[in-house]
Amino acid sequence: MVDFALAIELDETERAVQETARRFATDVLRPLGADLDKLPAEDVIADGSPLYDAHKQFRDLGFAGMRLGEDMSRAQKARLVCLVGYELGRGDTGLALGLGGSTFPAMVANASCNPELMAQFNYDQIGCWAITEPDHGSDELDVTGAASATGLNRGRGNCIARPDGNSIVINGQKSAWVSNGTIAETAALFCTYDDGSDEVKHGCFLVDLKDEGVSRGKPTDKIGQRSLNQGEIFFDEVRIPAENMVAPPDRYSDFTTMILTRANSSMGISFSGLAQAAFDEALAYAKERKQGGVPIIQHQNVKGRLFEMFRKVLAARALNWQVCMQNFTTADARLEYAIATKVTSTQTAFEVASEAMTIFGGASIIRDHPVERMLRDARISMIEDGNNDLLGLMAADRF
Ligand SMILES: Cc1cc2nc3c(=O)[nH]c(=O)nc-3n(C[C@H](O)[C@H](O)[C@H](O)COP(=O)(O)OP(=O)(O)OC[C@H]3O[C@@H](n4cnc5c(N)ncnc54)[C@H](O)[C@@H]3O)c2cc1C
Structure with missing residues (x-):
């Protein structure tokens, strides 16, 4: 069958995966997105919310990290990522983004090529990408200062990691916009790294959010993508192993x-x-x-x-x-x-x-x-x- 819009021919596997994704989007995500849209932000994530069942189904279908395509070539897997992502977005983008965002720590762990981190931060958890802060939004993403009017002056962050022996200790907070922020079990944390030098540096860390010292804000109430949970994460002397620094300052x-x-x-x-x-x-x-x-x-x-x-x-x-x-x-x-x-x-x-x-x-x-x-x-x-x-x-x- 040819997808005329994309001028590509889908093979049997691709057609089957597309069909499964379309059914999941139509039967589960679209009606669930409509229901969650009407609820207060607290109820969207309450115990027993069908939101968690959608995460489970997403994983069971092999869509998290596209594990169902594990034995495929990179190109074949990429085609499935595009076909599935498009169908899920067609169902409900708030949910599609929450499901996709949950895979960030596993994706970062894979990029580290460290087998222990890959085992610990895997696709069976709800994860998040915690990068923006109350005082740092655009500048956190614009790492080279390309868009800055004045040259890059990011100043000190609201969230700071510092080395302490074989550990890294984290203090501060991330913004109210972090997707899955108040429900995530793990975080790919991008923040300031204070190694005692005068220079402002940054690093990327993998954090188990069940660790002592982690707390959350209230889920953010917003006008759109209400099925996507967002909210602050706070860190109070949170201690993680030094190996969890996946990107040191020179690679940040x-x-x-x-x-x-x-x-x-x-x-x-x-x-x-x-x-x-x-x-x-x-x-x-x-x-x-x-x-x-x-x-x-x-x-x-x-x-x-x-x-x-x-x-x-x-x-x-x-x-x-x-x-x-x-x-x-x-x-x-x-x-x-x-x-x-x-x-x-x-x-x-x-x-x-x-x-x-x-x-x-x-x-x-x-x-x-x-x-x-x-x-x-x-x-x-x-x-x-x-x-x-x-x-x-x-x-x-x-x-
Ligand atoms: C639905 C949603 C999901 C999100 N998910 C996440 C997430 O998972 N994790 C996370 O960490 N964050 C997340 N964010 C945060 C998002 O990345 C930031 O909101 C965004 O980067 C803008 O930052 P800000 O809100 O601080 O706005 P600001 O940076 O304060 O910008 C305000 C305005 O000023 C402009 N501006 C600022 N600086 C410049 C500049 N140098 N040059 C030109 N214009 C500039 C901006 O374009 C904008 O118009 C999410 C946000 C939304 C809306």
């Missing part, structure tokens, strides 16, 4: 760039899925809703609007596939391309969801309507993993 910039490249590529996948979902909803409605004696799709401006939506979704998806296949299969992954697909997909998702609202007319403004939720989800994606405008400056600096 390259390491952060590598992780951001991965994260932005994945954001592109999920939000091309949301854009497609918004288009699908609008198209179905345009065929069904009658005004002026005919289904509204018969009206020329509705047709024209649908074509514009179709064109944008197609372009976002095609770019995303190209970038991900390149970035996930080469040792020389490129951040600027990942940013191009993240910005294109999130901007497209926002525009297409907004156009979908126009096609739904008054019906779309009713709270809990699928497309009003998609619009809210898409809007905050333009800030997630870096504000789109800042990311653009970072990309251009690499030309």
Whole structure:
């Protein structure tokens, strides 16, 4: 079977995985996302919440770290990552991002090539990527200061790790935006490293969040992606083994760039899925809703609007596939391309969801309507993993 949008032929395994992902997205993620959207942030993560069952199903299906493709080549695995990520984003982006974000510590452990860390920080846990801080958002991601007006002056962080014999001791906090922040069992922690020198340095650490001294803030209440838990993590004299420093200061910039490249590529996948979902909803409605004696799709401006939506979704998806296949299969992954697909997909998702609202007319403004939720989800994606405008400056600096 040929996927016309991507101009690729899917083999039998790929078709089966795509079908499984589509069913999981349609039967589980879409209705669950709609239900969690209505709940207070505390209830989304309460004991017994179906959120945890979605995490379990994600793991059982082999999607966490794409373990079901373990015996495959890098290119084959990359294709599955793209196919599955797109379907899950089409189901519910808040959940898709929470499930994907939970794999960060395992991904970082794999990058360390340390078998003990790989065993301890694995895909069976809910993890998080803790990088931004109350006083450090954009500057934490813009590690080279590419977008900075004044030259990079990140100052001292809100979260500081210091060496102490064979341990590293962590104090401070991460921001209220950390995805899975209040439920994560493990963290890939990117923070200031104070080795006693005058220089401001940074490192990346793997932290078991069950360790003594770790506490959490309240889950963040927000306008979109309400099915995605976010919140602060606090560290009070948290002691971890020195080996858990995965990226020391001299590797920090390259390491952060590598992780951001991965994260932005994945954001592109999920939000091309949301854009497609918004288009699908609008198209179905345009065929069904009658005004002026005919289904509204018969009206020329509705047709024209649908074509514009179709064109944008197609372009976002095609770019995303190209970038991900390149970035996930080469040792020389490129951040600027990942940013191009993240910005294109999130901007497209926002525009297409907004156009979908126009096609739904008054019906779309009713709270809990699928497309009003998609619009809210898409809007905050333009800030997630870096504000789109800042990311653009970072990309251009690499030309
Ligand atoms: C849904 C969602 C999920 C998230 N998940 C995570 C997560 O898992 N882990 C995590 O650690 N964080 C996470 N974040 C945080 C996110 O990465 C930050 O919100 C983002 O990087 C912006 O940082 P800030 O909010 O501190 O804004 P600021 O950095 O204060 O920026 C505010 C405004 O100023 C602009 N600006 C700031 N500095 C510059 C500059 N140098 N040049 C040009 N413009 C600039 C920005 O573009 C923006 O418009 C998430 C955020 C969202 C919305």
